[in-house]
Amino acid sequence: MGAKQKEGVSLAGFLTRAATRLYCGLFGHQYYTVQRFNKYSRKIACGRCGSSFAMDDFMQVVVPWSDDFEHLYYVVYGFKKRGNYEKDSNSKQ
Numbered sequence: 001m002g003a004k005q006k007e008g009v010s011l012a013g014f015l016t017r018a019a020t021r022l023y024c025g026l027f028g029h030q031y032y033t034v035q036r037f038n039k040y041s042r043k044i045a046c047g048r049c050g051s052s053f054a055m056d057d058f059m060q061v062v063v064p065w066s067d068d069f070e071h072l073y074y075v076v077y078g079f080k081k082r083g084n085y086e087k088d089s090n091s092k093q
């Protein structure tokens with residue numbers, strides 16, 4: 001058999017990611033603030049699984065970050081993209 005094994009695609013890595021997402025799905029994400037846009041809106045991310053979300057305090061919603069938000073905040077509103085900061089905000093344990 002001439003099966004080629006790709007490097008970097010390990011079963012352990014896959015399982016770890018799957019387990020992480022499952023854990024987040026069951027117990028909730030470990031949010032921290034990536035960037036604040038205004039009084040109510042901010043981009044948050046999960047320190048555990050790495051997913052990004054848009055959060056609106058006024059509407060009290062958290063939705064998965066998408067290209068639409070990317071466009072809205074960085075193109076329409078003209079915010080500059082930022083890296084991770086405020087690494088501790090919501091998750092004090």
Ligand SMILES: [Zn+2]
Binds near residue numbers: 047
């Ligand atoms: Zn998560």
